[in-house]
Amino acid sequence: MECRNWIDGQQLGAEGGGLLPVIDPSTGETFARLAQSSEVDIDWAVQAARRASQGPWSRLSAAQRSQLLLRCARTLADAREELARLESRDTGKPLRQAQSDAAAIVRYFEFYAGAVDKLHGQTIPLGWEMTAFTLREPLGVTAHIIPWNYPLQIFGRSVAASLAAGNTCVVKPAEDASLSLLRVAELLHEAGLPAGVLNICTGLGKEAGQALAAHTDINHISFTGSPDTGRQVALQAAQNFVPVTLELGGKSPQIVFSDADLDAALPVVVNAIVQNAGQTCSAGSRVLIQRAIYGDFTERLAEAFKALLTGAASDNLDCGPLISAQQQARVRSYLENLDQDGIVVLAKGKLDSKAPAGGFYQVPVLLDHVPVNHRLAQEEIFGPVLVAQPFGTEQEAIDMANGTPYSLVAGVWTRDGARQVRMARQLRAGQVFVNNYGAAGGVELPFGGTGQSGIGREKGFEALYALTSLKTVALRHAAS
Numbered sequence: 001m002e003c004r005n006w007i008d009g010q011q012l013g014a015e016g017g018g019l020l021p022v023i024d025p026s027t028g029e030t031f032a033r034l035a036q037s038s039e040v041d042i043d044w045a046v047q048a049a050r051r052a053s054q055g056p057w058s059r060l061s062a063a064q065r066s067q068l069l070l071r072c073a074r075t076l077a078d079a080r081e082e083l084a085r086l087e088s089r090d091t092g093k094p095l096r097q098a099q100s101d102a103a104a105i106v107r108y109f110e111f112y113a114g115a116v117d118k119l120h121g122q123t124i125p126l127g128w129e130m131t132a133f134t135l136r137e138p139l140g141v142t143a144h145i146i147p148w149n150y151p152l153q154i155f156g157r158s159v160a161a162s163l164a165a166g167n168t169c170v171v172k173p174a175e176d177a178s179l180s181l182l183r184v185a186e187l188l189h190e191a192g193l194p195a196g197v198l199n200i201c202t203g204l205g206k207e208a209g210q211a212l213a214a215h216t217d218i219n220h221i222s223f224t225g226s227p228d229t230g231r232q233v234a235l236q237a238a239q240n241f242v243p244v245t246l247e248l249g250g251k252s253p254q255i256v257f258s259d260a261d262l263d264a265a266l267p268v269v270v271n272a273i274v275q276n277a278g279q280t281c282s283a284g285s286r287v288l289i290q291r292a293i294y295g296d297f298t299e300r301l302a303e304a305f306k307a308l309l310t311g312a313a314s315d316n317l318d319c320g321p322l323i324s325a326q327q328q329a330r331v332r333s334y335l336e337n338l339d340q341d342g343i344v345v346l347a348k349g350k351l352d353s354k355a356p357a358g359g360f361y362q363v364p365v366l367l368d369h370v371p372v373n374h375r376l377a378q379e380e381i382f383g384p385v386l387v388a389q390p391f392g393t394e395q396e397a398i399d400m401a402n403g404t405p406y407s408l409v410a411g412v413w414t415r416d417g418a419r420q421v422r423m424a425r426q427l428r429a430g431q432v433f434v435n436n437y438g439a440a441g442g443v444e445l446p447f448g449g450t451g452q453s454g455i456g457r458e459k460g461f462e463a464l465y466a467l468t469s470l471k472t473v474a475l476r477h478a479a480s
């Protein structure tokens with residue numbers, strides 16, 4: 001299979017003819033090739049998006065865009081299983097997870113189709129002779145740099161919102177996970193999205209991604225990925241005074257108090273780190289457990305971890321492989337020299353005997369009593385590694401939870417209502433979940449962090465504010 005870029009409503013090979021291998025993470029084998037885009041391809045895509053932003057697309061009413069996005073949602077829904085299978089093969093995620101991602105992209109298109117005709121400006125009282133109001137206008141061409149962990153979902157949350165806001169888009173998916181998005185582009189075209197409104201260029205981050213971030217004719221960048229690359233993207237954006245939304249991951253805590261419903265907490269705490277093999281920006285990668293129940297709860301966690309099975313994506317087990325040999329090496333590097341630091345492995349999952357030898361597997365690992373300043377407790381590992389830490393008082397839990405450079409998400413498990421509110425208010429996080437984690441996807445809920453977790457918010461209505469420009473109009477007129 002040879003995949004081309006999607007530019008101006010058609011497939012186009014990369015100008016230089018370069019191709020990149022697409023590797024199946026479950027086997028390590030190459031099964032397709034992708035266009036290796038350069039600055040030239042990116043420029044074609046941006047030019048196509050600019051032309052489209054000035055054409056009939058710009059004159060659609062919000063209600064017409066809403067109808068079109070609903071048609072997009074229906075077309076994606078019809079292709080859900082095909083998209084899930086493609087995503088599962090390309091990223092190594094178990095089919096069940098890919099199915100849930102395919103359902104999520106449909107929800108994003110539905111949500112933004114329903115939201116866009118409710119996006120109103122304001123009127124501002126200035127007296128009898130003045131009428132002032134605000135208009136929310138499209139920004140123009142928006143750039144979307146998408147990582148490999150949830151291509152369908154992350155495309156849905158940023159591109160559906162941007163299209164709803166009336167922009168046109170240029171997307172650079174990760175070289176490790178582009179296939180589902182190229183198919184989505186075709187499907188959206190079939191659903192009626194005009195040529196040039198959505199363009200996708202595949203390729204390397206340091207080539208195509210860098211060229212997109214540095215392009216002088218884009219009006220916004222949505223980036224999801226690592227803090228180091230996010231910083232480079234933000235510097236490029238600053239050169240051109242382009243606003244950015246950066247979602248840069250986290251080291252999110254799950255805080256379990258001794259009065260919590262432990263039966264309810266246990267499977268959620270496990271899933272929050274095992275889902276997508278821990279390659280989730282909002283992964284619950286630290287579990288802070290109140291001392292009185294630390295022994296009991298870690299014992300139950302250990303039993304659950306020992307029962308987890310890792311294997312090929314198509315076998316649909318608890319955990320698939322990691323995305324690449326590079327990511328596997330990165331996660332393994334965190335698990336070296338544990339003895340030297342006195343860190344005990346409380347439990348590990350098992351590798352399925354049928355897992356192909358060339359796959360990039362890492363079984364889930366539960367680590368005991370990790371000191372708060374240890375890199376395992378401070379850095380985003382992006383693998384199925386859960387760090388357990390005991391705490392005494394509520395204040396200690398807050399200090400530990402807030403004690404990393406990240407601040408994306410936090411989970412709190414307690415039956416005490418007053419404590420739920422105190423914790424929610426004092427935790428430094430863009431989202432706090434009480435007695436749940438993730439609200440089953442939460443398409444409607446604004447999402448994003450501060451500090452090393454990034455800048456700005458995606459999802460919900462909030463994304464529409466970031467993806468539009470606010471214009472104030474003040475009219476002086478006769479009083480009567």
Ligand code: NDP
Pocket residue numbers: 145146147148149172173174175176203204205206208209210211213224225226227229230232233247248249250280281327330380381382
């Ligand atoms: P990156 O931040 O490098 O990649 C994210 C996206 O940025 C990809 O599309 C990538 O393309 C692109 N990119 C890479 N370099 C540039 C550049 N100079 N300019 C513009 N775009 C660029 O993350 P990695 O894939 O290297 O993963 C490293 C770590 O980052 C992970 O272990 C994890 O900790 C974190 N991460 C966090 C994510 C999140 O959801 N918040 C998602 C992914 C990673 P390409 O892949 O083709 O190089």
